[in-house]
Amino acid sequence: MQVNPIQLFDAESSTYTYILSSPDNRDAVIIDPVDRHWERDLAHVERLGLTLTHVLETHAHADHVTSAGRLRALTGAKACVPSGCGIPPAEMQLEDGDLIEFGQHEHIAVLHTPGHTAGSMCYLWRGNLFTGDTLLVGGCGRTDFQGGSAEALYDSVTGKLFALDDATRVWPGHDYKGQSVSSIGWEKRHNARLAGRSKPEFVALMSALDLPRPKLMDVAVPANRNLGLAHSV
Template sequence: MQLNPIQLFDAESSTFTYILAAPGAVDAAIIDPVDRHFERDLAHLERLGLRLTHVFETHAHADHVTSAGRLRAHTGAKACAPSGCGIAPAEIQLQDGDRIGFADGEELAVIHTPGHTAGSMCYLWRGNLFSGDTLLIGGCGRTDFQGGSAGDLYDSVTGKLFTLDAATRVWPGHDYKGQSVSTIGWERAHNARLAGRERADFIALMAALDLPRPGLMDVAVPANRNLGLAHSV
């Protein structure tokens, strides 16, 4: 049965955070929490009577600081991070194909999707794809830092994500246009950067973007490689 996650938003960085819990379950997981919303996220868990067991990161973010370390310290949850992102304090170093149980009968399937960063991961749960910065609604993440590669991102999306069932819901790591969810079928047919585009054309498109460097990058990336504990906002 397909379930929807609890989707939360940080307006400053346009970041989505997701809480995953099944009906009647006590244990829950969270994906990509943001440090400034530590109290908000704890309040959601308490209100719903949930116990946090796992904190998942899709990559080492460059535009916000994670609250993963603080949540782990407060709740006893396990920190789970992509093995290729240099997040050494996370006790679970995720590999492609891992299946991580976070509640009775509930698990996340781990999909390594390099491109935005070399270690980026997406997570699949009950027909829901948490695509991080790899696949956005109508777009994709940038590929010009942290070991990023436009060719790798194209291969990750077209070879791994676009092969999922068309009805799979896509829950992105960011949105800048007031959108919250899509589907694999829609993105396969309509994604402005990827749909119907050849690999070489996509690489050229990404090379021509000339995006500004993230303003928080020098603070966020080192902090996030320490689960956010080197910085608190």
């Protein structure tokens, strides 16, 4: 059975969604699903004969609406979210160091990596690191809203993610340049925003970005705090 991540893409928001499956039974986990693609994602699960047991969010997204609530309703999967992101309907409010168990022997390690948002988390499974917006291929997420902090992001990446084995594969939450996967070793040496920069240099760089506000932020964030469902609780 497939043990490598299945990577799926949403062209509108440049978001990656991932499906992980257990080799010892038919359990599966999905990370950062996008609402407009819930049928596509379920079709992948069904085509491979899998059973969706967990839906994971890396943070409360500002650029797209999640399908976590819909997938939970259709499959009975547990919604798992960072405890610091204010998503009360989820069954599992994750803390740093938690383990998400699925299949007979599989577990996903939870790493709290604040910076893009205050609650952002990354997930480590079988040498694969799912970084959300914390660490991108050659870059990183913005830090100017939702409790973001350039100082915190620098510490999260350099102190926690760059401490992982260099061979650890980096699977980002977004990509805007046609790049799908990297490694911790490559990012340590080549990341355009972080490699070789001191914290003050990184903070100055991030403060000068002057990025536009995400177009869907006012819709997406409230919806995502309710697992993508229309009415918040």
